[in-house]
Amino acid sequence: MTYSDHLITPKLANVPDGTEVAMARKKLVFGQTICQLEDSNHLIGDISALRQQIDSVGYLLLRGFFDPALVSKARTEILNYMSSQGVLQGGATIDQTTASSKHHGVRFTHSVIQQLPGFLEVVNSNRIMSFFDSFLGGPSMSLDHKWLRATPPGQNTGAHCDVVYMGAGSKELYTVWTALDDISLEMGPLAVCLDSHQHQRLKETYGASDAHQDLLEGWFSRDPYEVMEKLGFRWASTPFQAGDIMIFGMYLMHGSLDNLSARFRLSCDTRYQLADAEVDWRHMGETPDQIPKAKERISIQDARANWGI
Numbered sequence: 001m002t003y004s005d006h007l008i009t010p011k012l013a014n015v016p017d018g019t020e021v022a023m024a025r026k027k028l029v030f031g032q033t034i035c036q037l038e039d040s041n042h043l044i045g046d047i048s049a050l051r052q053q054i055d056s057v058g059y060l061l062l063r064g065f066f067d068p069a070l071v072s073k074a075r076t077e078i079l080n081y082m083s084s085q086g087v088l089q090g091g092a093t094i095d096q097t098t099a100s101s102k103h104h105g106v107r108f109t110h111s112v113i114q115q116l117p118g119f120l121e122v123v124n125s126n127r128i129m130s131f132f133d134s135f136l137g138g139p140s141m142s143l144d145h146k147w148l149r150a151t152p153p154g155q156n157t158g159a160h161c162d163v164v165y166m167g168a169g170s171k172e173l174y175t176v177w178t179a180l181d182d183i184s185l186e187m188g189p190l191a192v193c194l195d196s197h198q199h200q201r202l203k204e205t206y207g208a209s210d211a212h213q214d215l216l217e218g219w220f221s222r223d224p225y226e227v228m229e230k231l232g233f234r235w236a237s238t239p240f241q242a243g244d245i246m247i248f249g250m251y252l253m254h255g256s257l258d259n260l261s262a263r264f265r266l267s268c269d270t271r272y273q274l275a276d277a278e279v280d281w282r283h284m285g286e287t288p289d290q291i292p293k294a295k296e297r298i299s300i301q302d303a304r305a306n307w308g309i
């Protein structure tokens, strides 16, 4: 069975204009300051059309990509782990993701993730690997470092491009962001800046730096309006269902909406490239998250002042 042997009809309705969400506590309004991501399910099976689409709009949203049974198994396993860490309301409740009132975040280190075989079965599945074999035109591989996130209530991810975190190998590296649960707009899903992958000045400056070596902070900005006003970007997001994925390249600016719910938002982001291309070894092996930090890194504010963006 290959990735294209199933076709799922997107079930989610359009987000009505006027719907309000937040990013870093700043309000964004659908139809005004944020728009809806469009899925590319109609292109599944046509690799050259998928490649054209990602080159043109910067992302591929594929609804229902992963087998729901596998995702559900991974979710249960993750929730069991979270329950054992005492972060879920009621301690032992496994079927929901409500944060306990005294919740502290939960960190999924590489060694914790190795104890989650159901999760690894999703992100290393034949479905995703065969997709990338076709998409990249050769045998593909996934970086060992897997970012599994249980984003707590009140939090979000600031605007950044992945190249600054994992750009030491091939730049033909793709992020797959996977919804491991149904993620409403209120729960703070992924948000991307449309066309940001084509911003030449951003690529040559911020996009040529390395958060581990050069920058104290990899996030370009915490303020969603700043990237709209300074770089002319438009934000886009959508509600997700468990098993939906977003694929994007290293230069697409993205972050997430605020999690305004009482629940943890469960998602992961994992990376894929050609197996024979150069690899960012900092994200491989047994301790991929233990990256030694260079001493003389500069703040993103100082770097941006130098770049003039």
Ligand SMILES: O=C(O)CCC(=O)C(=O)O
Pocket (backbone or CB within 6 Å): 149, 151, 156, 157, 162, 175, 176, 177, 190, 254, 255, 256, 267, 268, 269
């Ligand atoms: O899920 C998030 O909050 C951020 C995801 C992200 O930064 C990524 O997929 O590269």
